[in-house]
Amino acid sequence: xxxxxxxxxxxxxxxxxxxxxxxxxxxxxxxxxxxxxxxxxxxxxxxxxxxxxxxxxxxxxxxxxxxxxxxxxxxxxxxxxxxxxxxxxxxxxxxxxxxxxxxxxxxxxxxxxxxxxxxxxxxxxxxxxxxxxxxxxxxxxxxxxxxxxxxxxxxxxxxxxxxxxxxxxxxxxxxxxxx
Numbered sequence: 762x763x764x765x766x767x768x769x770x771x772x773x774x775x776x777x778x779x780x781x782x783x784x785x786x787x788x789x790x791x792x793x794x795x796x797x798x799x800x801x802x803x804x805x806x807x808x809x810x811x812x813x814x815x816x817x818x819x820x821x822x823x824x825x826x827x828x829x830x831x832x833x834x835x836x837x838x839x840x841x842x843x844x845x846x847x848x849x850x851x852x853x854x855x856x857x858x859x860x861x862x863x864x865x866x867x868x869x870x871x872x873x874x875x876x877x878x879x880x881x882x883x884x885x886x887x888x889x890x891x892x893x894x895x896x897x898x899x900x901x902x903x904x905x906x907x908x909x910x911x912x913x914x915x916x917x918x919x920x921x922x923x924x925x926x927x928x929x930x931x932x933x934x935x936x937x938x939x940x
Contacts, residue, residue: 863881884916
């Protein structure tokens with residue numbers, strides 16, 4: 762049951778990312794202003810949200826964006842009301858000279874308050890190394906080993922940490938075209 766729910770959630774979110782070429786809004790990183798919004802509560806620790814605002818028009822970022830860092834580097838991510846949309850699922854893809862170099866897989870409902878970061882991502886490698894990283898402070902929580910399998914239209918990531926093993930199934934066109 763849990764596996765089918767995860768696959769369903771990824772299928773729904775894959776529709777969003779499959780429109781990358783058509784619906785992506787292109788913006789330069791220097792055109793984004795980040796504002797910190799802190800919610801204080803006496804029963805819990807403060808909740809800090811980093812809101813991203815388009816400097817040109819003052820609107821919160823909303824939708825799928827390609828953020829250009831410089832001439833050779835950019836990343837693609839999804840925003841909702843100025844906050845990076847990590848509620849269910851979000852993939853940040855970092856590119857250098859047009860080649861996918863780093864993959865961050867996020868989702869509070871699937872992974873929790875950490876995310877998976879895979880540097881030097883290559884869809885042709887069977888074994889990858891990555892990290893679980895805390896979403897609040899971007900510190901490495903734990904190093905992980907990842908076995909990658911390409912099956913039909915899917916990429917299967919088997920994530921092994923010290924405490925558990927989990928599996929994430931993604932549509933291949935969501936990440937990259939691996940032949």
